[in-house]
Amino acid sequence: xxxxxxxxxxxxxxxxxxxxxxxxxxxxxxxxxxxxxxxxxxxxxxxxxxxxxxxxxxxxxxxxxxxxxxxxxxxxxxxxxxxxxxxxxxxxxxxxxxxxxxxxxxxxxxxxxxxxxxxxxxxxxxxxxxxxxxxxxxxxxxxxxxxxxxxxxxxxxxxxxxxxxxxxxxxxxxxxxxxxxxxxxxxxxxxxxxxxxxxxxxxxxxxxxxxxxxxxxxxxxxxxxxxxxxxxxxxxxxxxxxxxxxxxxxxxxxxxxxxxxxxxxxxxxxxxxxxxxxxxxxxxxxxxxxxxxxxxxxxxxxxxxxxxxxxxxxxxxxxxxx
Ligand code: NAD
Ligand code: UDP
Numbered sequence: 143x144x145x146x147x148x149x150x151x152x153x154x155x156x157x158x159x160x161x162x163x164x165x166x167x168x169x170x171x172x173x174x175x176x177x178x179x180x181x182x183x184x185x186x187x188x189x190x191x192x193x194x195x196x197x198x199x200x201x202x203x204x205x206x207x208x209x210x211x212x213x214x215x216x217x218x219x220x221x222x223x224x225x226x227x228x229x230x231x232x233x234x235x236x237x238x239x240x241x242x243x244x245x246x247x248x249x250x251x252x253x254x255x256x257x258x259x260x261x262x263x264x265x266x267x268x269x270x271x272x273x274x275x276x277x278x279x280x281x282x283x284x285x286x287x288x289x290x291x292x293x294x295x296x297x298x299x300x301x302x303x304x305x306x307x308x309x310x311x312x313x314x315x316x317x318x319x320x321x322x323x324x325x326x327x328x329x330x331x332x333x334x335x336x337x338x339x340x341x342x343x344x345x346x347x348x349x350x351x352x353x354x355x356x357x358x359x360x361x362x363x364x365x366x367x368x369x370x371x372x373x374x375x376x377x378x379x380x381x382x383x384x385x386x387x388x389x390x391x392x393x394x395x396x397x398x399x400x401x402x403x404x405x406x407x408x409x410x411x412x413x414x415x416x417x418x419x420x421x422x423x424x425x426x427x428x429x430x431x432x433x434x435x436x437x438x439x440x441x442x443x444x445x446x447x448x449x450x451x452x453x454x455x456x457x458x459x460x461x462x463x464x
Pocket of ligand 1: 316
């Protein structure tokens with residue numbers, strides 16, 4: 143059956159890649175993106191010419207429409223700590239308010255998909271983290287607007303599933319990187335790449351021994367598409383989606399630095415409550431999405447990301463020179 147789909151946050155980094163994939167589907171009838179361009183950019187979807195696609199510039203928490211959708215994919219929320227810490231109330235509204243509002247635009251029997259995060263595991267005491275792990279989080283800490291609003295939205299959706307049978311798909315996405323991240327996004331890999339290409343000084347917070355599992359965006363959105371689109375599924379989530387190769391921040395910075403001779407690493411004070419480690423247990427993902435794996439190693443993914451940013455920066459400099 144052909145589907146009408148609404149994607150909130152579709153002008154963002156992950157959302158714009160997911161849209162590219164969804165528009166390749168012949169069983170997609172219509173795709174409406176709702177985005178307020180807070181952390182996203184029109185540029186990310188400027189290449190889209192498909193007549194099934196339309197963009198609504200609006201807040202997910204107040205967008206209204208007479209249309210009802212077969213599937214809603216709620217991605218609207220900043221993911222970068224510096225952005226969500228700067229506007230915590232807006233972050234909470236985007237996640238929880240967005241979900242509450244968008245639920246009303248779903249057709250009866252429709253499916254609601256949500257991008258949750260590995261942040262809900264906080265600073266984990268076990269590794270890797272299975273979906274059953276309840277996390278080590280701080281509801282009054284500096285990351286609370288993000289991780290607690292993701293937790294609350296998960297609660298909202300799974301409670302709706304319990305009381306009304308809502309078709310829910312929740313993914314917990316681990317650190318994802320790649321082309322179309324904002325130049326001023328502030329997350330580690332894009333920051334290191336831009337710093338290497340501009341100032342030549344890569345800022346590592348603390349000693350850099352903290353680790354993450356870095357997923358290249360193409361691999362991650364393939365997992366999202368497969369989980370969100372498939373009808374018959376034995377497990378509706380939450381589902382960890384990520385690369386399970388854990389690498390320290392220092393090693394990532396060293397690799398990026400090796401791409402630009404003369405660049406160097408500078409250590410800065412550690413970030414308060416920076417999680418020390420993060421690695422997905424992918425047992426469920428392998429079971430639900432047979433054959434799917436985040437295959438791209440960090441060196442290959444960073445080289446591709448590096449090349450994309452190099453071209454962006456060169457294009458910006460050319461247009462300034464004109
Ligand atoms: P992003 O900041 O690039 O994209 C978010 C998009 O949502 C932007 O286009 C922004 O303008 C839009 N937006 C924000 N608030 C909105 C609102 N109230 N109404 C409408 N639009 C709004 O972030 P991303 O990395 O693409 O992340 C997308 C989703 O995936 C987020 O929900 C994020 O929490 C989740 N996620 C991402 C990662 C990651 O590493 N990228 C990891 C875990 C979870
Ligand atoms: N980080 C860093 N320098 C930067 C940006 C990030 O050392 O310029 C570190 C950050 O402190 C964290 C890790 O890299 O330990 C991942 O940070 P990011 O913001 O990408 O994601 P998150 O903290 O949400 O996992």
